[in-house]
Amino acid sequence: MTSSLPATALPDRARQDTRWRTPLFDFQRTLSWRGRVALGVLAWGLFLAAWQMLARAGIAPEQLFPAPTDVFSALYRLLTEQQFLSDIRASLTRILISFAIAASLAVPLGVLMGAFPVVAAFGNALVSPFRYLPAPSFIPLLLMWLGTGEAQKIALLCLGVVWFLITLVMDNTRAVRVDLIETAKTLGATRRATLWTVVVPAALPAIVDTLRQMLAVSWTYLVIAEIVAATDGIGAMMMRARRFVRVDDIMAGILVIGLLGLLLDLLFRALHWWVFPYLRQRRQ
Amino acid sequence: MNAYAASRLHSAPVARRELRVEGLSKVFTARRGSVVTAVDDVSFRVLPGEVCALLGPSGCGKSTVLRMVAGLEQPSDGSIVLSGREVTGPGRDRGLVFQSYTCFPWLTVRENVAYGLKVTGSTLALREGTVDYFLERVKLTPFADRYPDELSGGMRQRVAIARTLANGPDLLLMDEPFGALDSETRWQMQRLLLDVVRREGMSVLIVTHDVDEALYLADKIVCLSRHPGRVRDILMPPAEKPDEPEALYSAPAFVRLRSGILRMLREEGATAPLGETP
Numbered sequence: 316m317t318s319s320l321p322a323t324a325l326p327d328r329a330r331q332d333t334r335w336r337t338p339l340f341d342f343q344r345t346l347s348w349r350g351r352v353a354l355g356v357l358a359w360g361l362f363l364a365a366w367q368m369l370a371r372a373g374i375a376p377e378q379l380f381p382a383p384t385d386v387f388s389a390l391y392r393l394l395t396e397q398q399f400l401s402d403i404r405a406s407l408t409r410i411l412i413s414f415a416i417a418a419s420l421a422v423p424l425g426v427l428m429g430a431f432p433v434v435a436a437f438g439n440a441l442v443s444p445f446r447y448l449p450a451p452s453f454i455p456l457l458l459m460w461l462g463t464g465e466a467q468k469i470a471l472l473c474l475g476v477v478w479f480l481i482t483l484v485m486d487n488t489r490a491v492r493v494d495l496i497e498t499a500k501t502l503g504a505t506r507r508a509t510l511w512t513v514v515v516p517a518a519l520p521a522i523v524d525t526l527r528q529m530l531a532v533s534w535t536y537l538v539i540a541e542i543v544a545a546t547d548g549i550g551a552m553m554m555r556a557r558r559f560v561r562v563d564d565i566m567a568g569i570l571v572i573g574l575l576g577l578l579l580d581l582l583f584r585a586l587h588w589w590v591f592p593y594l595r596q597r598r599q
Numbered sequence: 600m601n602a603y604a605a606s607r608l609h610s611a612p613v614a615r616r617e618l619r620v621e622g623l624s625k626v627f628t629a630r631r632g633s634v635v636t637a638v639d640d641v642s643f644r645v646l647p648g649e650v651c652a653l654l655g656p657s658g659c660g661k662s663t664v665l666r667m668v669a670g671l672e673q674p675s676d677g678s679i680v681l682s683g684r685e686v687t688g689p690g691r692d693r694g695l696v697f698q699s700y701t702c703f704p705w706l707t708v709r710e711n712v713a714y715g716l717k718v719t720g721s722t723l724a725l726r727e728g729t730v731d732y733f734l735e736r737v738k739l740t741p742f743a744d745r746y747p748d749e750l751s752g753g754m755r756q757r758v759a760i761a762r763t764l765a766n767g768p769d770l771l772l773m774d775e776p777f778g779a780l781d782s783e784t785r786w787q788m789q790r791l792l793l794d795v796v797r798r799e800g801m802s803v804l805i806v807t808h809d810v811d812e813a814l815y816l817a818d819k820i821v822c823l824s825r826h827p828g829r830v831r832d833i834l835m836p837p838a839e840k841p842d843e844p845e846a847l848y849s850a851p852a853f854v855r856l857r858s859g860i861l862r863m864l865r866e867e868g869a870t871a872p873l874g875e876t877p
């Protein structure tokens with residue numbers, strides 16, 4: 316029950332793990348943390364090197380196909396300009412506000428639909444067809460109803476993710492083990508208590524993962540919204556750069572979007588780690 | 600000794616109330632409209648303070664009977680009456696321990712055991728130290744602040760048992776609770792269960808397909824026949840339980856009962872060979 320292994324047992328075991336030579340391309344091979352980072356860096360290094368060589372080979376005009384070093388120096392220049400920083404702020408604000416609105420609608424609805432088949436039968440009839448309507452097809456409507464301001468962009472971003480969010484949260488809630496719900500019932504929990512003390516906490520880790528993944532999808536609609544009609548935002552900056560054939564600026568914009576997406580993803584992962592301490596010792 | 604343990608000392612094992620199952624039947628309707636009779640006209644009683652085992656071959660409807668008594672499944676026919684009241688749904692007077700591990704993974708061991716009392720607003724019981732008392736009974740005090748995923752299967756099952764017992768049910772329902780444990784751990788758990796149950800004075804209805812478990816734990820064994828589940832026999836094993844598992848194999852009374860039951864199970868198996876769909 317307690318780990319009362321003799322002190323010498325652990326080093327012995329560790330040595331045993333390296334006694335066999337596992338093939339490099341073994342199925343399910345476990346990798347050390349360092350090995351994984353090294354391979355990731357290697358992948359990026361090869362990618363950038365190939366790009367650099369292609370760009371410098373002079374196959375395409377330098378203005379249309381800049382080398383990575385050009386893109387990095389463009390990025391550095393943009394970051395020192397006040398204009399680009401406020402573009403980033405505008406884009407981030409749009410993402411966060413629209414996603415907060417979408418999540419605060421979708422999570423309660425999805426949980427109720429996942430928990431109660433009656434609600435699911437009612438809600439699914441509406442939600443399922445909307446999922447198949449591409450959000451950008453609403454742009455003309457939104458432009459007429461809401462004009463070209465913030466409301467139109469936020470609405471588009473919400474429309475882009477809310478239907479999928481509802482469906483995914485519903486699936487996360489449905490996946491809660493039935494025997495946990497039944498256990499709560501036999502311990503005397505009312506339906507309301509079961510919802511709050513079992514269904515919600517059991518589904519929450521999966522719901523947070525769903526939110527993390529759908530936030531990435533939000534960026535797709537952000538760029539569309541900012542390309543259609545906007546004076547600020549990363550997408551608008553890229554459209555401006557297009558007029559002056561600043562391909563290096565456009566690529567820097569893409570790079571920033573990627574980095575911001577990655578950062579938000581990491582923040583969500585940190586939140587997950589912090590809010591669900593009981594999942595930490597589990598292997599993924 | 601905490602307040603809850605002290606209160607137990609003074610109230611001698613309360614004679615809790617009787618379970619009557621009369622003419623219980625369950626018919627499942629499968630998706631394509633075909634019907635399966637899982638339980639057919641089952642009647643038995645569990646007297647106050649009695650340990651009753653439901654024994655029978657796999658698929659004979661033991662779990663279904665238990666789930667109906669727990670109020671998780673509606674009977675198609677017949678009645679279930681506990682302490683004079685008809686069972687019409689789940690309730691805290693009947694605690695169920697599942698075969699699968701049903702600890703809430705987001706709660707610590709202590710929070711798991713306290714769950715029933717918290718959710719039913721039993722603040723007095725919480726203040727009396729009921730949770731600590733039952734943690735001690737199942738020997739999990741050193742692990743009170745761990746999460747279930749850090750524990751072994753047997754320990755998790757002990758959490759589930761403590762959680763159910765802390766709620767103070769009149770009737771403890773268990774569905775093959777020790778099925779996944781090795782024989783020594785299982786033996787320890789069975790002893791622990793008998794000890795706790797005697798002391799708390801509650802009745803137990805336990806599902807098992809392990810003949811020795813039934814012989815050791817039960818005051819009464821209800822043997823079900825294979826498909827559809829009917830009561831085939833009701834047996835009374837000796838009330839004096841041995842201190843060691845080996846004694847179960849040598850005491851003449853047990854030996855005779857065991858071979859009787861094994862023969863019966865074999866006959867049941869022969870009427871519907873493996874793989875034949877009912």
Ligand SMILES: Nc1ncnc2c1ncn2[C@@H]1O[C@H](COP(=O)(O)OP(=O)(O)OP(=O)(O)O)[C@@H](O)[C@H]1O
Nearest residue numbers: 627629635637656657658659660661662663664808
């Ligand atoms: N929800 C259900 N829908 C349809 N049929 C069911 C359902 N639950 C159980 N059955 C059927 O009822 C019969 C009895 O099932 P039950 O789970 O009660 O058996 P059991 O005696 O507990 O078996 P085991 O010892 O293997 O656990 C089986 O034939 C099973 O297929």
Ligand SMILES: [Mg+2]
Nearest residue numbers: 661662663774
């Ligand atoms: Mg069963």
